[in-house]
Structure formats: structure tokens, C-alpha cells
Amino acid sequence: MDWQSWLIGIVGRALAFGTPLLWGTLGEIYAERAGVVNLGVEGMMILGAFSAFAVAQSTGHPGLGIMVAAVVGGVAALIHAFLTVTLRANQYVSGLALTMFGLGLAGLLGRGWEGIPLRQPLPDVTIPGLAKIPLLGPMLFEGQSILTYAGLILAVVLWIILYRTRWGISIRSVGESPATADALGVNVFLIRYLCVMFGGVLAGVAGGFLSVDYRPSWTEGMTAGMGWIVIALTIFAAWDPLQAIGGALLFGALYHLSYRLQAWLPPELLKLMPYAFAILVLAIAGLGGAGRRRGAPGALGVPYARGEK
Amino acid sequence: MRRLVASLFVVAVLGLVGLAAGNIKAGFIYVGPIGDYGWTFAHDQARQIVDEEFDWLETVYVESVPEGQAGTFIDQLVAQGCNVIFTTSFGFMDETIEAAARYPNVIFAHCSGFKRAPNSATYMADFYQVYYLNGLMAGALTKSGKIGYVGAFPIPELKRHINAFTIGVRTVNPNAEVHVRWIYEWFNPAAAKEAAEALIAEGCDVFAFTEDSPTVVQVAAEHGLPSFGHYSPMYDFAPEYVVSGQIVHWEAIYRDFLMKVHDGIYNPTNLQHVDYWWLLSQGAVEVGAKPGMVINPAFEDDLKAVVVNDPMLGEISVYDLVMTRLHQMGDPGVTYDPFQGPIYDRQGKLRVPEGCWLSADSLVTMEWAVEGVVGPWPGEPTE
CATH class of the missing domain: 3.40.50.2300 (Response regulator)
Structure with a gap:
């Protein structure tokens, strides 16, 4: 086994496995940048996965499935936004409830849809020309999902919006100090609503990717904890869309390697590797930025009520 | 909750x-x-x-x-x-x-x-006889001599199944290897997918597995490779690529x-x-891609083309060997068992003496790996 095929395998799989993680993480970054933690990612993802599959299977259009998944994810997030922004409920409790609700509802609606292969999965794309480049071609441009490329482009766009536009300043200020933003005339409630819903849209797409592309079929509980990895990656990426690319790819690569390396290293140890690595990096980051919360929005998790304090 | x-x-x-x-x-x-x-x-x-x-x-x-x-x-x-x-x-x-x-x-x-x-x-x-029959077919279909197996947990049940599968493989293809990867979960489609991709990257070209979803079948089919369904009928997930499988009743x-x-x-x-x-x-278990289909017709010719020399049956095609063994194990009054001695484990120790069958007790507590199994095997006896 030469190093080139190793590299192609690792990068190719990192991109594939990293895609749903990247979409989910980008969405959670926006919600949290506006100051709202949403632990409901797993629930929104599974609802997206089911609705994408059901629509794609019924209509034969996987693209339509993804779009519906985005809407469903957004609507699910709207529940969270209403509870936490308008009613000022505890964000952690509401998010957990959303996850349980999503898993339960998708499981219930999904009865009878399991055990059926999707008749038309989202086609893989190979970029003509670029795929011919030695090494880089097969690594990056062969047989990947359209959503992989879309996710990478989206990350760049979201970074630009967050750091280079007025909208970005508004979002960040709402997450840092909603009272100040409010005093300056920023509509805190609207921005929080929009960011949470946007997070849901991206989580819905992430789930849709799983059921119409990554593994084109529906099974109850098929997100299998990916939503929680997204929560960890959001912190890991220091709430930065560009760093989210690195985090998602790194996690994807480690996940792939945890199976590739089983021939040489104990599988129990490898199974831990991606998670142990995440803990290690978080710990190091925590030590390095002692005192500062390393990119965490100042008002994260705190409901905002006008006129208090 | x-x-x-x-x-x-x-x-x-x-x-x-x-x-x-x-x-x-x-x-x-x-x-x-x-x-x-x-x-x-x-x-x-x-x-x-x-x-x-x-x-x-x-x-x-x-x-x-x-x-x-x-x-x-x-x-x-x-x-x-x-x-x-x-x-x-x-x-x-x-x-x-x-x-x-x-x-x-x-x-x-x-x-x-x-x-x-x-x-x-x-x-x-229990599926161990069915895995053996699947192994016979897998041994005939591999071109690289490497067969991939995605396992859930390294417990006696899976070890028994992988061993029976490998015995089948090596009956037809004495030098073939069964490469095993563990995912440590009964149900995790993403883990099963990445484990299968890892095995494909290492050159495996036929697949069997123990995980509660059709993921491995789907991944293999994406790469144009044959596989065996597990637990439920998985023929519909890849009609051109599911050779056979294990079905429970x-x-x-x-x-x-x-x-x-x-x-x-x-x-x-x-x-x-x-x-x-x-x-x-x-009748509690069945071999087949789906109920009533022991071997997917798409693979009949391939399996009839490979001929092995059996000490009892003489020159026989793998297709006929599968059918013969199925009758020997499926008819009342079982006359064949996959764990028929002599069987050595992969460290060279004799585990089943010549002419003996394993007791049900030895089957349910099996920890060793037969020759031909490649990869980690937690709990492998060292003595």
C-alpha cells in the first residue's frame, strides 16, 4: 500500500464523512454566535434525514428531498427559537427536548419506510479536468457529493458575512452583549430567531445528506450521535466557520483512520481516538486562552429580556 | 429518556x-x-x-x-x-x-x-451454518483473495460466525484471507460505512458483516462489489450485488x-x-439473498464455473457444493457441520480434532480465530 493511495483514501473519506458535520457545525456556529445554544442538532438532523428520504423516495428527486429537509430543519429550530428567545426558556433544556422530540417523531413517522433502498440517490460528481490532476484529482475532485463542495463554499461565505459585513457585526454583537446591541438599535429578537432557524436549515440539510447521499436509505436513529459531534466541533472550531472546515475534515480523517489502522493498533484504542483528540485540543485551547473564553460569545446561553439589568 | x-x-x-x-x-x-x-x-x-x-x-x-x-x-x-x-x-x-x-x-x-x-x-x-455457506460463495467470488468483514463486537457469537465464514472461504480458496474490522456498536450506519470503505481501500473485494443496517451492502454495491446480506432480506438494496445472505425466522x-x-x-x-x-x-434460519432465493441468479454462472475437489464428493462446482451442504445441514438428521476437525486456530493450535464436531457449548463460548482470519481479535486466547 503506497502512501499516495493512503492519502487519497484519507482525504476522500474525510471529505465524505466531514460533510454532514460541516453543515451541522456551520449552522450551530451561527445560532451560538447570536447567543443561542441549540442542543437540538441531533433532533433536527434526524427530522431532516427522514423528510429528505420520504420526499426523495416519493418524488424521485433527491434535490427536492434536500430542500424539504432544509425547511423541516428550519421549522424544528423555530420551536427552539420561540421557546428560548420569546419565552426565554432554558436553552439547554429546550435543545435536549428538541433532540428527543425529533428522534421520537422521525422514528414514528418513519415506520414502514425502513428497509427500502432509495430509488434515486443524489448523484456523486466528478469534476472534469480537475479530476485528472495527479494525486489532487482523485483526492478532491472524484466521486464526491455536490453537498461537499457546497458546504466548503458555504463555510467561506459564512465567514465573510460574519467578519466582513454589517450583518455579521450585528449577529456577533447580539451574541456578545444583547443589551448593548439593543441600545444601538439592533433587533436582538429578530436576529436570534433568524440565526437559530438558519442553524436548523443547515442541520436539516446535514440530515438529508445522510439519507439521500451518504447512505441512501432510512433507518430509525440513523444519525447515531452525529448531532453531538457537531456541538463539540462548534467549540473546537472556536465559533469560526473557516476553522469548522478544519475541524470537520480532521474529525472525518480520524474517523476513517480509526478503521484503517485496526490492522496494527488495538481497535478499542482507535475507537476512542477522534473523541480523545477533541478533548485534548479543547484542553490545550483552554489552557492557552486562560481567562478568555476562546471565541465563545459573551452572552451564550443567556436569554435576553429588554430592560433587565 | x-x-x-x-x-x-x-x-x-x-x-x-x-x-x-x-x-x-x-x-x-x-x-x-x-x-x-x-x-x-x-x-x-x-x-x-x-x-x-x-x-x-x-x-x-x-x-x-x-x-x-x-x-x-x-x-x-x-x-x-x-x-x-x-x-x-x-x-x-x-x-x-x-x-x-x-x-x-x-x-x-x-x-x-x-x-x-x-x-x-x-x-x-444461530447463523453459523449459514455463514459457512456464504463463505463458500465468497471464496469463489474473490479475485484479490481478500474478503472484508465488518463486525459489531468481538464476542463469541461473532467470532463463531466469522470462523464459520472463513472455513467456508478457505474450503474453496485455501489462500484467501478474511479481513475483519470492528465497529463496537450493533447499530451505527456511519461507522459501518467507514469500516467498509477502509476495507475496500485495503483491497477487499467481497463483503460480509454483522451490523443492524444494510450499510455494508450499499457501500459494496457503490464500488461494484458483491456482498452478503445480514439478518433481514437485503436483496432489494443491491439486486446486482447481493450474492446471498443470512435471514432469520x-x-x-x-x-x-x-x-x-x-x-x-x-x-x-x-x-x-x-x-x-x-x-x-x-427452519429458524435461512440462507439467501431474500426468502426463497438461496443464490442470486446473477452469480449462478460464476459459482458453477469454480470447481473444487472435495475428499468425499470429488470434483464439484461451488454452486453444487453449496446446495449439497445446504441439504446436509438443512434436512432432518444433520450430516455435516462446518466445525468438523481437524481445525487449527491461527496460532497453530489444534482446536477441533480430526473427525470430531464441536459441542454446542464450545460453539457458544468460542474465542479463538481460525487460520485465514486477519485483523484484530480482542480476547484471543494466548495459550
């Missing part, structure tokens, strides 16, 4: 719907969701079949019961009037025995365990057990030695 709430809800609803006439009310406790298209799905399909067959039978179920919480749900099922209770996960074993002591008049049956009581039997439908056991309870042959005092270890000949 979600599962708990969902389970309570199902219990409540079914309790209300229930209460129709019928002198056996059987309760099923499932470890997973009935929509997993794997273990729990198969048990629930069987429940529905027997429920329809017998008008004296009524069934209820609770799904997604965490191991360690079965006792509470057993209490509820008994309170609802269940007089037969099936617990369908190894992890429910001790709770089942405890409940059997609590309710001496209720009949219990625990799946895949080894502890029994006067009112608690055990049952299992729990209804065979449930039917027999419930009829004997109904006829008074089983009662809450005589189950101490009732242990179903049902295989091909009892």
Missing part, C-alpha cells in the same frame, strides 16, 4: 387496545426500535406472524428498553395480564431470571442467554414455543431444561 417515554406510551396504548379474548397474552421486550431493520425488526416481524396465525394468541410489545430497565417493563406487562413474556436481548438475562422468581406463574423465555429457571426457558436462532421458534404453551406441554414448572438452539434444519 426519549425511549423510556416512547416505551411507556406504547405500553399504555397497547394495553388499551389489548384485553380482547384469547387465552395466551404474550409480551415482547425489545432492546431496540422496531424500525432498525435488524435484530428488533426481525423479532417484531415474527411477533406479527404468530399473532396472525393463532386466534387464541394476543401479543403486546415494548421497544427500545435499555438493558437494566427490563424489570420495570416486565412488571407492567404482567400487570396487563401477559402470561408469556419474551425478553430479546442478552443483556436482559439476569432481569428475566429475577422476574421469573417474582412471578412464578408466568412463563418467560430469554433470547440468546444461558440462564434458565423452572418457568424460564432460553432460545436462539424467529417465528419458527415463537410458533413452536407458544403452541406448546397453548397445548399445556410447557408450563411454569418444567422449563428448566428447555433451550432452543435452532439452526437450518429447524
Whole structure:
């Protein structure tokens, strides 16, 4: 086994496995940048996965499935936004409830849809020309999902919006100090609503990717904890869309390697590797930025009520 | 928590719907969701079949019961009037025995365990013969000489299956290897996918697996490679690539057990030695890509083209060998077993002496790996 095929395998799989993680993480970054933690990612993802599959299977259009998944994810997030922004409920409790609700509802609606292969999965794309480049071609441009490329482009766009536009300043200020933003005339409630819903849209797409592309079929509980990895990656990426690319790819690569390396290293140890690595990096980051919360929005998790304090 | 709430809800609803006439009310406790298209799905399909067959039978179920919480749900099922209770996960074993002591008049049956009581039997439908038959086909189909196997947990059940599979592979292709990767979960489609991709990257070109979803079949088909379905019929997921597979028929056991309870042959005092270890000949398991299709017709010619020399049967095509062995193991009066000595483990130790078969006890406690298995094998005996 030469190093080139190793590299192609690792990068190719990192991109594939990293895609749903990247979409989910980008969405959670926006919600949290506006100051709202949403632990409901797993629930929104599974609802997206089911609705994408059901629509794609019924209509034969996987693209339509993804779009519906985005809407469903957004609507699910709207529940969270209403509870936490308008009613000022505890964000952690509401998010957990959303996850349980999503898993339960998708499981219930999904009865009878399991055990059926999707008749038309989202086609893989190979970029003509670029795929011919030695090494880089097969690594990056062969047989990947359209959503992989879309996710990478989206990350760049979201970074630009967050750091280079007025909208970005508004979002960040709402997450840092909603009272100040409010005093300056920023509509805190609207921005929080929009960011949470946007997070849901991206989580819905992430789930849709799983059921119409990554593994084109529906099974109850098929997100299998990916939503929680997204929560960890959001912190890991220091709430930065560009760093989210690195985090998602790194996690994807480690996940792939945890199976590739089983021939040489104990599988129990490898199974831990991606998670142990995440803990290690978080710990190091925590030590390095002692005192500062390393990119965490100042008002994260705190409901905002006008006129208090 | 979600599962708990969902389970309570199902219990409540079914309790209300229930209460129709019928002198056996059987309760099923499932470890997973009935929509997993794997273990729990198969048990629930069987429940529905027997429920329809017998008008004296009524069934209820609770799904997604965490191991360690079965006792509470057993209490509820008994309170609802269940007089037969099936617990369908190894992890429910001790709770089942405890409940059997609590309710001496209720009949219990625990799946895949080894502890029994006067009112608690055990049952299992095992696939090792089927894996051997799949292995024969896999050995004939591999071009690279490397076959991939995605396993859930390194426990005796899987080790027995992988060994039987490998014995089949090496019967046809003495130099072929079975490369194993463990995912440490019964159900995790993403893990199964990445494990399969890792095996493909290492050159494996035929696949078998133990995981409760059709993921490995789908991944193999994406790469144009043949595979074997597991647990439920998976032919439809890749009609051109699913060669055969393992299909379970729990209804065979449930039917027999419930009829004997109904006829008074089983009662809450005589189950101490009732242990179903049902295989091909009892119809509890089936080899095939889907029911009734032992070998996918797309692979018939390939399997007929490969000829092996069997000491007893002489020159024989793999296709005919599979059919012969299926009859030898499937007909009443079994005349063949995959674990027929001499069998050496991969460290060179003789595990089954010439001319011997393994006892059921040796099969259910198997930890060693046969020659030809490549990859990690946690718990491998060192002596």
C-alpha cells in the first residue's frame, strides 16, 4: 500500500464523512454566535434525514428531498427559537427536548419506510479536468457529493458575512452583549430567531445528506450521535466557520483512520481516538486562552429580556 | 429518556387496545426500535406472524428498553395480564431470571442467554451454518483473495460466525484471507460505512458483516462489489450485488414455543431444561439473498464455473457444493457441520480434532480465530 493511495483514501473519506458535520457545525456556529445554544442538532438532523428520504423516495428527486429537509430543519429550530428567545426558556433544556422530540417523531413517522433502498440517490460528481490532476484529482475532485463542495463554499461565505459585513457585526454583537446591541438599535429578537432557524436549515440539510447521499436509505436513529459531534466541533472550531472546515475534515480523517489502522493498533484504542483528540485540543485551547473564553460569545446561553439589568 | 417515554406510551396504548379474548397474552421486550431493520425488526416481524396465525394468541410489545430497565417493563406487562413474556436481548438475562422468581406463574423465555429457571426457558436462532455457506460463495467470488468483514463486537457469537465464514472461504480458496474490522456498536450506519470503505481501500473485494443496517451492502454495491446480506432480506438494496445472505425466522421458534404453551406441554414448572438452539434444519434460519432465493441468479454462472475437489464428493462446482451442504445441514438428521476437525486456530493450535464436531457449548463460548482470519481479535486466547 503506497502512501499516495493512503492519502487519497484519507482525504476522500474525510471529505465524505466531514460533510454532514460541516453543515451541522456551520449552522450551530451561527445560532451560538447570536447567543443561542441549540442542543437540538441531533433532533433536527434526524427530522431532516427522514423528510429528505420520504420526499426523495416519493418524488424521485433527491434535490427536492434536500430542500424539504432544509425547511423541516428550519421549522424544528423555530420551536427552539420561540421557546428560548420569546419565552426565554432554558436553552439547554429546550435543545435536549428538541433532540428527543425529533428522534421520537422521525422514528414514528418513519415506520414502514425502513428497509427500502432509495430509488434515486443524489448523484456523486466528478469534476472534469480537475479530476485528472495527479494525486489532487482523485483526492478532491472524484466521486464526491455536490453537498461537499457546497458546504466548503458555504463555510467561506459564512465567514465573510460574519467578519466582513454589517450583518455579521450585528449577529456577533447580539451574541456578545444583547443589551448593548439593543441600545444601538439592533433587533436582538429578530436576529436570534433568524440565526437559530438558519442553524436548523443547515442541520436539516446535514440530515438529508445522510439519507439521500451518504447512505441512501432510512433507518430509525440513523444519525447515531452525529448531532453531538457537531456541538463539540462548534467549540473546537472556536465559533469560526473557516476553522469548522478544519475541524470537520480532521474529525472525518480520524474517523476513517480509526478503521484503517485496526490492522496494527488495538481497535478499542482507535475507537476512542477522534473523541480523545477533541478533548485534548479543547484542553490545550483552554489552557492557552486562560481567562478568555476562546471565541465563545459573551452572552451564550443567556436569554435576553429588554430592560433587565 | 426519549425511549423510556416512547416505551411507556406504547405500553399504555397497547394495553388499551389489548384485553380482547384469547387465552395466551404474550409480551415482547425489545432492546431496540422496531424500525432498525435488524435484530428488533426481525423479532417484531415474527411477533406479527404468530399473532396472525393463532386466534387464541394476543401479543403486546415494548421497544427500545435499555438493558437494566427490563424489570420495570416486565412488571407492567404482567400487570396487563401477559402470561408469556419474551425478553430479546442478552443483556436482559439476569432481569428475566429475577422476574421469573417474582412471578412464578408466568412463563418467560430469554433470547440468546444461558440462564434458565423452572418457568424460564432460553432460545436462539444461530447463523453459523449459514455463514459457512456464504463463505463458500465468497471464496469463489474473490479475485484479490481478500474478503472484508465488518463486525459489531468481538464476542463469541461473532467470532463463531466469522470462523464459520472463513472455513467456508478457505474450503474453496485455501489462500484467501478474511479481513475483519470492528465497529463496537450493533447499530451505527456511519461507522459501518467507514469500516467498509477502509476495507475496500485495503483491497477487499467481497463483503460480509454483522451490523443492524444494510450499510455494508450499499457501500459494496457503490464500488461494484458483491456482498452478503445480514439478518433481514437485503436483496432489494443491491439486486446486482447481493450474492446471498443470512435471514432469520424467529417465528419458527415463537410458533413452536407458544403452541406448546397453548397445548399445556410447557408450563411454569418444567422449563428448566428447555433451550432452543435452532439452526437450518429447524427452519429458524435461512440462507439467501431474500426468502426463497438461496443464490442470486446473477452469480449462478460464476459459482458453477469454480470447481473444487472435495475428499468425499470429488470434483464439484461451488454452486453444487453449496446446495449439497445446504441439504446436509438443512434436512432432518444433520450430516455435516462446518466445525468438523481437524481445525487449527491461527496460532497453530489444534482446536477441533480430526473427525470430531464441536459441542454446542464450545460453539457458544468460542474465542479463538481460525487460520485465514486477519485483523484484530480482542480476547484471543494466548495459550
